[in-house]
Amino acid sequence: MLKKEDHPFSNKYGATVEAILEQYVTNDDIIEASIEELVELIESKSRGRITDPEETVKILKAAANGSYRLDRVVAEPITLSISSSFNCIRAFEKELKAIEKAIEHTVQGLNPVEYQILKSIPGIGHVYVAGILAEIGTIKAFTGNGALAKYCGIVWKENQSGNFRAEDTKMSKAGNRYLRYYVIEATGSVINNCPEYKDFYDKKFAETTTHQHKRALALTSRKFLRMLFRLLDKSQLYSLERSR
Structure with a gap:
């Protein structure tokens, strides 16, 4: 099993990977292919999104060279199976796009202002x-925002004795579990796209040694809820100043 940093492609189910798996039946086919041939294929299928195709080819060849060799008799059925799996993935992706388009159309029709506000984040x-x-x-x-957090269930029970306050305080989770799911998932996406939230998450992650990710994500979700309430309540689009 390759480590994450050893994978030649960030998307293991993309068009580039699909083309390579279908065109090169065995590891030896990849090893024996010229660098120029593989670079041309990668540039064509990735549409220029891979910034250093030559380096990608080197990693690909190294991965193929270090992989288990299959007999060609079983390699072709496996390639067919992989191709069939990609066909299924494409079919599911097509259905998902149709569903997402319907969701977008419905929400824009029912809550046009709120939709634009949240989409700006x-x-x-x-x-x-x-x-x-x-x-x-x-x-x-x-x-x-406190009432919204309570409704969402992103609040914490007191867990203290005298002057001691427990580090491991459980989240209430007494509110709307569906809203809580969407808020926490959305927060994870915001962390990956907003430096301020990434910094806040990292800070909270470093504050403890237990349940680091869960704790940091929950606390960042609470911060996200404060911003969400403020933007919706004042009908304002997201800006860096309003994200605090």
Whole structure:
């Protein structure tokens, strides 16, 4: 099993990988292929999105050279199976696009202003927007971000004795579990697209040695909820100043 950094392609199910697996039946076929031939294929299938195709080819050849060799008799059926799997993936992707388009159309029709506000947040797609808006209803139903957090279930129970406050305090999870799911998932996407939220997540991650990711993600989700409430309540689009 290759380590993440040893994989030649970031998307193991993309068009480039598919073309290589279908065109080169065995590892030896990849090894024996010229660098120029593989570079041309990668540039064509990736549409120039791979910045250093020659380096990618070197990694690909190294991976093929270090992989287990299959007899050619079984290699062809396996290639056929892989090709069939890619056909299934393409079919599912087509269906997902149709569903996502329908979701986007519906949400834009029902909540056009709220939709544009949440879509302005980096990393938030229409599926997360639809889920959040469907569960919130109207932001006017909440007196503040604390009420929204309580409804969402992203609040914490007190776990202390005297002057000691436990580091491992459990989240309440008493609220709307569907909204909580969408908020936490959306927060994960925001962390990957918004440096301020990434910094906040990293800070919270480093503060403890137990449940680091879960704790940091939950606390970042609470920060995200504060911003979400403020933007919706004031009908404002996202900006760096308003993300705090």
